[in-house]
Amino acid sequence: MFYESNANQAGLDRDKEFEDKCANNSLDIIKGTKGTFRLYTQEGIICLATAGAGFKWEYQQQSQFWILTQINNTLFGKKVYKCVNVWWFAPRWIVEKIPPGVYHVYIRQGNSNVDPMCQFSHYKGVGFEEQFIDVSLQKCQIPFRQNQNRLINTYAATLDLSQAEGLTDIEIQLFRKDIQVYNYLVEGSILVPVESLEQPPNFYLKLKADVDLIDMDWNLKVKDIKIVSPIIQQGNNEETDPDRQGTTKLDDIYAQESDQYLVERLKSTYTQIWDKYDINRNGYLDKSEFRSCLIYLFETIKYPIDDYKIDQYFKKSDTYQSGQLTKQQIHWLLEQIVAIQVKQEEQKKKQEKIQKQEEELQAQNDNAKKLQEEFENGKIAIQGTLIVKSKGKSLPDNEHAVENLIKSEGKWRIEECDQAIIILNFEEEIEFMVIGIKSADDCPKMDPEMIEISIQKGDSYEVVASKDNLQFDERFQNRLFKPNELGLKTKSIKIDLQSVSNEGLQLSEILLFNKAT
Known part of the structure; x- marks a missing residue:
């Protein structure tokens, strides 16, 4: 009776502890993971929640683009990442030790409905990704504006790991290319186990930390369940599977042998x-030579050196148990390493390109600020007429007429073209030191990317300023040019513009400055 009473009490205590955890949305770190927790919901469901701040990605080290900020309804009790203003971003994190099953995935985000793409990939810890799947987050009028600086759990996809063998790690990446993202919050993700797909899940996932959110339709259902399964299914017949023909099965990836660049890199690496x-x-690598070689190769891909793993690689390659390896025997491993090298080089080039764009943007911002301050009191009130030459579609209303360009923060817009010429004829000869343009109030993709400014001299025009990598990161933002230190005189100015999009071109204002009198 005594032992039975103790057992009953222990069971009651466990039930009470579980109920308390569910009521409070408690988090228990999963042992051996970097940032994945068991999340207990008020419905009695144990979910997997991952904090994105525990992982590194592009921009994370650049505080001018991402900042750690405290949010009122943070799930993990820590600061979350806030995107200040970027043209490309890729926050990523790994949900570790996921048991086999099916899960609805929710992204914990806020402030800005940037409509990011969500990418899922099977992560194996060596840098190899078997397969990734892109999913566009569903378009929905999420009340971010009404809930500034608070996070909302929104449905992204349904992850099918029912065929997985053992625990799985899945990398989730949000990414956006060549589109400006501003004032965006992201904390991580939540995986909710699914018993049945007969009924669609709720679009929003409500937690205790989210009770103060306003204008939320908590009963809103997902219209389109998106099933993703980023694991290569076992048992495929490579001889009959058209997706596998012409490929070589590697340890963690399939590499295309037809990739000529990879083949050439392999040849040079072997040499x-x-x-x-x-x-x-002697034409072979013994165990000591193989170890030195692999240490060098691992260093090139920044992969941790593990003597046990090196020994395992040697044993796997030594198919004849001769203690010596041929080029053919290590091909399976070397191809993977070279593929990673190529991928990392491509990522580095991409990052260098992004960094160069950022530096150029900062230089343009600094130049505009400097000239604005120097000639702040010398703005010229332009009097004249304007002509537009383009193959575009002029808008019929006066709201977007070219004459607005000589008004303070006006708006000119032309559609269905990417090039235009604006000619500004003055009533009388004008003298100026600085000339420039101001971006319009919306639609950054219609900003000019290239500008060439010419002044009339006699019967022709002479180029005095040009820029072929024009960038704007704000609305109503100046881009100014000072052709020389003496100033210029003319009765006509020609401005050639080109945008990155054939949807059209737009500006707010043409600017002229002279020395303040």
Whole structure:
């Protein structure tokens, strides 16, 4: 009776502890993970919640683009990442140790409905990704504006890991390319286990931390369940599977042998390795030579050096148990490493390109600020007429007429073209030191990317300023040019413009400054 009473009490205590955890949306870190927790919901469901702030991605180290900020309804009790203003971003995190099953995935985000693409990939910890799947987050009028600086759990996709063997790690990445993102919050993700797909899930996931959110339709259902399964199914017949023909099965990826660049890189890598590490020049790598070679190769891809793993790779490659390896025997491993090298080089080039764009943007901002301050009191009230030459579609209303360009923060817009010429004829000769343009109030994709400014001299025009990588990161933003230190005189100015989009071109104002009198 005594032992039975103790057992009953222990069971009651466990039930009470579980109920308390569910009532409070408690979090328990999953042992051996970087940032994945068991999340207990008020419905008695144990979910998997992952904090994105525990992982590194592009821009994370650049505080001018991402800042850690405290949010009132943070789930993990920590600061979350806030996107200040970027043209490309890729926050990513790994949900670790996911048991086999089906899960609805919710992204915990806020402030700005940027409509990001969500990418799921099977993460194996070596840098190899078997397969990734892109999903566009469903368009919905999420009340971010009404809930500024608060986070909302929104449905992204349904993750099918029912065929997985054992625990799985899935990397989730939000990304956006060449589109400006401003004032965006992201904290991580929540995976909710699913028993049945007969009924659609709720679009929003409500937690205790979210009770103060306003204008929320908590009963809103997902219109289109998007099933993703980023795991290569086992048992495919490579001879009959058209997706596998012409490929070689590797440890963690399939690599296309038809990739000529990869083939050439492999050839040069083989030559380099055998010249450097085949010490006794017998055409083989013994265990010591293989170890030195692999340490070098691992360093090139920044992969942690693990003597046990190196030993396992040697045993796997040594198919004849001779203690020596041929080029053919290590091909399976070397191809993976070279593929990673190529991918990392591409990512580096992409990041360098982005960094160059950022530096150029900052230089343009600094130049505009400097000239604005220097000639602040010398703005010229322009008197004249304007002509537009383009193949575009002029809007019929006066709201977007070209004459608005000589008004303070007006708006000119032309559609269905990417090039236009604006000619400004003055009533009398004008003298100026600085000339520029101001971006319009919306639609950044219609901003000019290229500008060439010419002044009339005699019967022709002479180019005095040009820029072929024009960038704007704000609305009503100046881009100014000072052709020389003496100033210019003319009765006519020609401005050639080109945008990145054939949807059209738009500006707010043409600007002229002279020395303040």
